[in-house]
Amino acid sequence: MGDLEVRDDLLPADDGEASLHETLVSRMRQLMIEGTLENGQRIPEAELCRMFGVSRTPLREALKVLAVQGFVQLRPNRGAIVAPIDPDQIQPIFELKGALERLIGLTAAERVTQEDLDAIGALHHELGAALELGQMDEYTRLNYAFHKRLAQISGNALLCETYEGLQQRIWRYRFVVNEDFSRVADSFSEHEQIMIALRAKTPLDLAARLEAHNRRTCEAMLRAIQQIP
Amino acid sequence: MGDLEVRDDLLPADDGEASLHETLVSRMRQLMIEGTLENGQRIPEAELCRMFGVSRTPLREALKVLAVQGFVQLRPNRGAIVAPIDPDQIQPIFELKGALERLIGLTAAERVTQEDLDAIGALHHELGAALELGQMDEYTRLNYAFHKRLAQISGNALLCETYEGLQQRIWRYRFVVNEDFSRVADSFSEHEQIMIALRAKTPLDLAARLEAHNRRTCEAMLRAIQQIP
DNA sequence: CTCCCTGATATTGCATTCATTTTGTGACTG
DNA sequence: CAGTCACAAAATGAATGCAATATCAGGGAG
Known part of the structure; x- marks a missing residue:
C-alpha cells in the first residue's frame, strides 16, 4: 500500500x-x-x-x-x-436512489423556500461556470453539493442521511464517468430542467425529472464501466 | 434497569x-x-x-x-x-419508508415468481388465521415477515436491507398501535388488496396500495401516540 | 432556602496487552 | 517434482489498564 x-x-x-x-x-x-x-x-x-x-x-x-x-x-x-464493487451492484444502488430522488422531488417542491431557491440557484450557477471552464473536478464537487442541498430542502433529515449514504457509495465510480464529457453537458441541461421544476414548485414534474436524471446517470455509468475493461 | x-x-x-x-x-x-x-x-x-x-x-x-x-x-x-423517539421522528421514517414501499411494489410486481407467490400467499393465509384467533403477537410477527418477504421479492438486496432497517426502527412503536384492533382488521383487508395486485403483477397498482398501506399505518400510529400521553 | 462551587466517584475514550486464528515458509514424503 | 505437513510469523478478536472527562454529593456563600 x-x-x-x-x-x-x-x-x-x-x-x-x-x-x-x-x-x-x-x-x-x-x-x-x-x-x-x-x-x-x-x-x-x-x-x-x-x-x-x-x-x-x-x-x-x-x-x-x-x-x-x-x-x-x-x-x-x-x-x-x-467492499469490492462489481457492476451488478451499481444498478440496485441507483434503483434505490431513484426512489429517494422521487421522494426528494415530491417533498422539496412543496417545502422549498425562497432562501433555498437562492442558495441552490447559486450552486446551479456555479455548476454552469465550472462546465464552461471545463473544470471537471469542480463540477463534480458542485454536482454533489447540488443534490445534497436538494435533499436537505426535503426537510426530512433521515431522507438526507440515507440519500447521502447512497451518493457516497456511488461516488467511488465517479472517476469512471467523469471522462464522459458529453454526459456532463446533458447532465447540466437536466439540472436546468430540475431548477425550473423546483422554482415552479411542481412536485410530480420535479420528481419525474430527478428520477430521469438518476436513470440517465446510471445508464452512463454502466456504459462507461462496460467500455473500460 | x-x-x-x-x-x-x-x-x-x-x-x-x-x-x-x-x-x-x-x-x-x-x-x-x-x-x-x-x-x-x-x-x-x-x-x-x-x-x-x-x-x-x-x-x-x-x-x-x-x-x-x-x-x-x-x-x-x-x-x-x-435513541429517544419523539413523534416528530415517526413521520419522516414513514415518509421515507413510503418511497421504498413504492419501489418494492413496482419491482416486486415485475419480478415475482410463482414460488414467491406461494410463499407469501402462505404467510398471508397465516395472517388471516392469526387475526381470526385474535393472536395479536403472532399477527404482528407475521405482518413483519410478510413485508420483509415482499421486499425480498424486489430482488434488490440493498433495498431489502434499507427497508428492514426502517421497519425495525418503527417496530419499537408497534406496541402502541397493537391496541388499535380496528386498524388491524383494516390492515388485513389492505393486505388482501396487496396480494391481489401482486398476483395480477400490476406494478403501479401494487405500488399505490403499498404506499397507501404505509400511509394509513403511519396515521394510525400517530393517532395512537397522541391518545396515550 | 436556593444557588454555586468543590472534590470524590463513576464512566468514558483510547492505548496496551494477551489469546486465538490465519497466513506464509520450508522441509519432508510419496 | 508436486503435494502435504509442521512450524514460525503475522494479524485479528477480545480483555485489561490508564488518563481524561463527566456526574454527583456535600458544604458554603448569598
Whole structure:
C-alpha cells in the first residue's frame, strides 16, 4: 500500500468539531471514495493505525461502522477489505436512489423556500461556470453539493442521511464517468430542467425529472464501466 | 434497569453462525425493539457487559454500529442512550419508508415468481388465521415477515436491507398501535388488496396500495401516540 | 432556602496487552 | 517434482489498564 495521503479536495469538508471516531470514519470513507484504497484491497489495521496515529481500538470501531455503511467488508478472523464493487451492484444502488430522488422531488417542491431557491440557484450557477471552464473536478464537487442541498430542502433529515449514504457509495465510480464529457453537458441541461421544476414548485414534474436524471446517470455509468475493461 | 432478559419471540430469529460482534448488535437491537431498554434511557456499558458476559471493547463496537442504524444515540464523553423517539421522528421514517414501499411494489410486481407467490400467499393465509384467533403477537410477527418477504421479492438486496432497517426502527412503536384492533382488521383487508395486485403483477397498482398501506399505518400510529400521553 | 462551587466517584475514550486464528515458509514424503 | 505437513510469523478478536472527562454529593456563600 505504501504511503497514503488524504486528499481533502474532492468532497465538501465536514463541518466543525468532530470526535476522533467520527473523524476516523469520515477520513477512511474518503480514502475509499477517492479510490486511494482500491476495491477489494485488504485493509491492514496496523498500517492505517500508523497513518492516522491512533491505536487499533478506535480504528476497529470505525471499520465496523464503515461495514454497516457498505464501504468495507469484514471477514471474520481474516480482516477487512474495501467492499469490492462489481457492476451488478451499481444498478440496485441507483434503483434505490431513484426512489429517494422521487421522494426528494415530491417533498422539496412543496417545502422549498425562497432562501433555498437562492442558495441552490447559486450552486446551479456555479455548476454552469465550472462546465464552461471545463473544470471537471469542480463540477463534480458542485454536482454533489447540488443534490445534497436538494435533499436537505426535503426537510426530512433521515431522507438526507440515507440519500447521502447512497451518493457516497456511488461516488467511488465517479472517476469512471467523469471522462464522459458529453454526459456532463446533458447532465447540466437536466439540472436546468430540475431548477425550473423546483422554482415552479411542481412536485410530480420535479420528481419525474430527478428520477430521469438518476436513470440517465446510471445508464452512463454502466456504459462507461462496460467500455473500460 | 435491574435484571434484563432477552426475549426471542417477537422477531424472526436470525439464522445460523454469527460472530460475537453480530450477535451483540443483534441482541442489543432486539432489547430496544422490544422496549426492554426504554427510550431515552441511559445505557451503562458496565451493566450490559455483565449482562452479555463480554468486555467493553466488543460492546462499544456494537454501540457504534447501533448508533449508525439510529437505535442509540452517542453523546461524546457522556455515554449512549437509547435513541429517544419523539413523534416528530415517526413521520419522516414513514415518509421515507413510503418511497421504498413504492419501489418494492413496482419491482416486486415485475419480478415475482410463482414460488414467491406461494410463499407469501402462505404467510398471508397465516395472517388471516392469526387475526381470526385474535393472536395479536403472532399477527404482528407475521405482518413483519410478510413485508420483509415482499421486499425480498424486489430482488434488490440493498433495498431489502434499507427497508428492514426502517421497519425495525418503527417496530419499537408497534406496541402502541397493537391496541388499535380496528386498524388491524383494516390492515388485513389492505393486505388482501396487496396480494391481489401482486398476483395480477400490476406494478403501479401494487405500488399505490403499498404506499397507501404505509400511509394509513403511519396515521394510525400517530393517532395512537397522541391518545396515550 | 436556593444557588454555586468543590472534590470524590463513576464512566468514558483510547492505548496496551494477551489469546486465538490465519497466513506464509520450508522441509519432508510419496 | 508436486503435494502435504509442521512450524514460525503475522494479524485479528477480545480483555485489561490508564488518563481524561463527566456526574454527583456535600458544604458554603448569598
